[in-house]
Amino acid sequence: MTEQAATDGLARQLIAARRWAGITQEQLAGLSTVSVRAIRDLEQGRVRHPRRETLRLLADAMRLGDVRRAALELAVEGAPADSVMRDAFGAExxxxxxxxxxxxxxxxxxxxxxxxxxxEHERLLTVVGxxxxxxxxxxxxxxxxxHTRDRMPVLWVDMGTAVTAPASGTVRSPRAALAGWARSLAVGGPGLDELASVIGDRAALxxxxxxxAVPRLAPQLLxxxxxxxxxxxxxxxxxxxxxxxxxxLPLAPLPLPAPEPSADAASPLPGQSLTAGEPAVELMLSYVGHMRPDLLPTDSVVRTVARxxxxxxxxxxxxxSAASWLLLHSLEELLRIARTRPLDLVDDATLSDMNEEGLGALLAAAVGRLDDTQATLLGDLGALADGWTAEQASAVLAVPAATVAREVHALMLRGLVRRLPATGEGASRFGVLNLVRGLAADRAEAAARQSAALVH
Ligand SMILES: Nc1ncnc2c1ncn2[C@@H]1O[C@H](COP(=O)(O)OP(=O)(O)OP(=O)(O)O)[C@@H](O)[C@H]1O
Ligand SMILES: [Mg+2]
Structure with missing residues (x-):
């Protein structure tokens, strides 16, 4: 990298940023307290290594977001931002x-x-659940x-993170800047040109x-x-x-453990045969073990955990979250509450001030977003014993089979209804998630009240 190239990078970035801010050199000088002459020198490439403080004053005055700020600061460090970005996006x-x-x-x-x-042909996949x-x-x-097997560079973008400007004077890493572009692009904002130039024709994920946050994917993403x-x-x-x-790709919960697992007398360790092939029980036992190391996985403990x-x-x-309540409740109490009021357990006991991101609130929001037809059907389906087929549901609820098929499909994509293991060659059997049964009944009742009010 020659110094000239680096300086050109900085000059170009600064001019682009000022144009983006829509101000003249004089206006920038007024806003930043940096002299017009110093700004001109920078833009003409005559000053190659400005002080950090100068750059920060300029960036603040132009109200630059994290991406442009990072590009500017990286350019000063001796390389045009796009090549730094490209290197940072290498597999290593x-x-x-x-x-x-x-x-x-x-x-x-x-x-x-x-x-x-x-x-090669699947390039846009969504895991939904x-x-x-x-x-x-x-x-x-x-x-x-x-990444490890195919040496594929991965740009991981946490879409839940708010796009915040970095604290004054700090430089975002190139990867954070890339993620910032991706986050912006995904919700329909700018970032397309920048990302496309960094990713180019390389294989990447x-x-x-x-x-x-948005119901449709932004056209920029496509x-x-x-x-x-x-x-x-x-x-x-x-x-x-x-x-x-x-x-x-709809993601269902882990397979349900058999409601009454049978003990295997030949098992070398207590409880072991009961967890074999039951990932949910294995996972729950690990949570229970963290909370209550004194609870040994005896057959009886494992059976209760499975329930x-x-x-x-x-x-x-x-x-x-339920395991976190073991500090307060015994395992038997936990089972009783899980069976009668499961939503009381789904917010972690250790996070006291639960906000709208608690699981209970998220489940309520998922049910709340259903339209009235879906909500009513979910309420009715929740009242049926688990293991109904679409045909049975249609007959019992007197709803046309095509409607049941369409709506159950939509409810499954949202993860509110799950497929249960088939018995023999018969039709697929389904069940409403226990966690949303109560919410669905309340929501269906509200929908019924509303339509009754409209009639009167
Ligand atoms: N198969 C699994 N093995 C071990 N831990 C798991 C497994 N599945 C989920 N978890 C753990 O359960 C918790 C919830 O999982 P995760 O955050 O992946 O859910 P999510 O579907 O992404 O939820 P959200 O819609 O809220 O983003 C996390 O702590 C995660 O590590
Ligand atoms: Mg998630």
């Missing part, structure tokens, strides 16, 4: 975030997802595998984790996919986006 430097704990179960889902990510079901955890594992031919985009979202070309998992639909976040 772009791993996905390392998960803190082991992935339990999910081997089939992981295989299906990574197989799709490895094919109810809050806390494990979408982020699965995407993390898949991204990690793509961009993960938009928790892309829940444009980016057109421009960068070897880019793949993996999204996690609680509800499907209504966008053609987006392959949906708690069942009552909580084997939704990982619900199980994790």
């Amino acid at each position: 430097l772009a791993p996905p975030p390392e998960p803190l704990r082991r992935l339990v179960g999910r081997s089939e889902e992981l295989r299906a997802l990574t197989r799709l990510l490895a094919t 109810i809050a806390g079901v494990g979408k982020t955890r699965l995407a993390q594992e898949a991204a990690l595998l793509m 961009m993960v938009l984790d928790g892309h829940d 444009e980016l996919l057109h421009g960068c031919e070897r880019l793949k985009v993996l999204i996690t979202a609680r509800e499907p986006h209504r966008t053609p070309g987006n392959r949906l 708690v998992c069942h009552a909580l639909d084997a939704v990982p976040r619900a199980m994790e």
Whole structure:
């Protein structure tokens, strides 16, 4: 990198930023207290290494966002921002975030997802499912595998993070700047040109984790996919986006443990035979073990834990939160509450001031977003014993079969209804999640009251 190139980079970035801010050199001088002459020198490449403070004053005066600010500061450091970005996006430097704990179960889902990510024609995938079901955890594992096995650079974008300007004087890392562009682009803002120039024609995976704020994918995202031919985009979202070309992968909770597991006399360790092949029980036992190391996994403990998992639909976040209540309740009490009032357990006891991000509120919001027809049907389906088929539901509820099929499909995509293991060759059987049964009944009742009020 020659010094001239670096300076040109800075001059170009500064001019672009000032034009973006829509002000003249004189106005910038007035706003920043940097002299017009110093600004002119910088823009003409005569000053190659301005003081950090000068740059900060200019950036503040132009009210630059994190991306432009980072580009400017990186340019001063001796390289044009786009080449720094490109280097930072190389495989060595772009791993996905390392998960803190082991992935339990999910081997089939992981295989299906990574197989799709490895094919050329699937470039836009969305893992969709109810809050806390494990979408982020699965995407993390898949991204990690793509990174280590296929040496694929990963741009991991947490869509839940608010786009905030960095504190005055701080430089965002190139990766943070890239994520900033991606976050902006995903919600329909700028960033397309910048991202397209950095990604170019290299194979890369961009993960938009928790892309829940908008109902449709931004056209810019599709444009980016057109421009960068070897880019793949993996999204996690609680509800499907209504966008053609987006392959949906519905993620159900972990398999439900058998309600009454039978003990295997030949098992070498107490409780072991009961957890074998039951990822939900294995995961819940690990949460229980953290909270109550004194509770040894005897057969009776494991059986009770399996029943708690069942009552909580084997939704990982619900199980994790429920385990936190073991500081207060005995395991038997936990089971009683899980069976009667599961929502009392789904907000973590250790996070006292629960806000709208608590699982209870997220589930209520998911039910709240249903239209009246879906809400009424969900309420009615929730009153049926688990294991109904679409045909039975249609007959019992006197709703046309086509309507039941369409609405159950929509409810499954949102994760409010799950498929249960088939018995023999028969039709698919379904059940409403225990966690949302009460919410669905309340919502259906409200819808009925409203339509009665409209009639009168
Ligand atoms: N298969 C699994 N093995 C181990 N831990 C898991 C598994 N699935 C989920 N978890 C844990 O459960 C919690 C919730 O999972 P995660 O955050 O992936 O859910 P999510 O579907 O992304 O939820 P949200 O819609 O709120 O973003 C996390 O702590 C996660 O690490
Ligand atoms: Mg998530």
